[in-house]
Amino acid sequence: MASIQxxxxxxxxxxxxxxxxxxxxxxxxxxLVLLGPSGCGKTTTMRMxxxxxxxxxxxxxxxxxxxxxxxxxxRDVAMVFQGYALYPNMTIYENIRFxxxxxxxxxxxxxxxxxxxxDMVELGDLLDRKPGALSGGQRQRAALARAxxxxxxxxxxxxxxxxxxxxxxxxxxxxxxxxxxxLKVTTIYVTHDQIEAMTLADRIVIMNKGAIQxxxxxxxxxxxxxxxxxxxxxxxxxxxxxDGVAEKGRFTAPGITxxxxxxxxxxxxxGVRPEDCQIGGDNLEGSVYGVEPTGxxxxxxxxxxxxxxxxxxxxxxxxxxxxPIRIGFDVGRLYxxxxxxxxxxxxx
Numbered sequence: 496m497a498s499i500q501x502x503x504x505x506x507x508x509x510x511x512x513x514x515x516x517x518x519x520x521x522x523x524x525x526x527l528v529l530l531g532p533s534g535c536g537k538t539t540t541m542r543m544x545x546x547x548x549x550x551x552x553x554x555x556x557x558x559x560x561x562x563x564x565x566x567x568x569x570r571d572v573a574m575v576f577q578g579y580a581l582y583p584n585m586t587i588y589e590n591i592r593f594x595x596x597x598x599x600x601x602x603x604x605x606x607x608x609x610x611x612x613x614d615m616v617e618l619g620d621l622l623d624r625k626p627g628a629l630s631g632g633q634r635q636r637a638a639l640a641r642a643x644x645x646x647x648x649x650x651x652x653x654x655x656x657x658x659x660x661x662x663x664x665x666x667x668x669x670x671x672x673x674x675x676x677x678l679k680v681t682t683i684y685v686t687h688d689q690i691e692a693m694t695l696a697d698r699i700v701i702m703n704k705g706a707i708q709x710x711x712x713x714x715x716x717x718x719x720x721x722x723x724x725x726x727x728x729x730x731x732x733x734x735x736x737x738d739g740v741a742e743k744g745r746f747t748a749p750g751i752t753x754x755x756x757x758x759x760x761x762x763x764x765x766g767v768r769p770e771d772c773q774i775g776g777d778n779l780e781g782s783v784y785g786v787e788p789t790g791x792x793x794x795x796x797x798x799x800x801x802x803x804x805x806x807x808x809x810x811x812x813x814x815x816x817x818x819p820i821r822i823g824f825d826v827g828r829l830y831x832x833x834x835x836x837x838x839x840x841x842x843x
Contacts, residue, residue, distance in 0.1 A: 504553030749800025776823015
């Protein structure tokens, strides 16, 4: 298998910079997720690893070999796309077989490899069907099997679950993670869905505007965000970010007061996650704006001045709209950020 190093890579399209000075080490057998909004540079980064785009500057290294001048077909990577990219006129058996033919694998080995790959994704009894006769989830599993049969040193997956419904995405996440652990292949997965990132990744790379915002394990990204972009991107609902003023050991905003470091002064942003808010308390005074029961938990939106604050409440909680309400925060789990978005740590 293979480790991957991106060494100060840049991708420009005229005056537009798609990826800016990105350096990243990906270890052998790691499952790494590139996460960010549309246009942040994550797919461009993956395409540079695949050889479908060439870096304007910098170096791509796979398995210790510089890849900048190596054609995509010679990089020994397999890609799984959002749109399946199956040949509609071929059976699933022939679709999975196609990369074996392209790589001139001896024909006598084809049947064993095809059936082995199909069994891994539970498609062994559907090999004689064509893609049009399969569900979306089955077609995506066929695309996975076609990648698996190549036995590459790297898997590249570009939003492979985006076309599936929520229930099917959840089951496919489990299957992809199990398959990656079984095969022990270095995997890079691109998504804009933070739930996919949190559940799949060994490490997450959060990107915005072509630049890395933070790299870490899912727990690190969630519990220790580097800036307001990361804090507001991860979590469902995401962290509440409230602009206010710190003075004399207190942070204040309309309807909100919390303790803070006496060293903090002037405009700052308070961050508090919905699960760290409780009904009753003396940190927020506002009114009920919305109540969303989901079965296992109730999400409550509270208006404090003109700011909407999300609260995760007990499943049985109910309240009428515009009812006055008080909310307490877990003051040991508050975050503060500077006006440029950077995290304030300790007494800084």
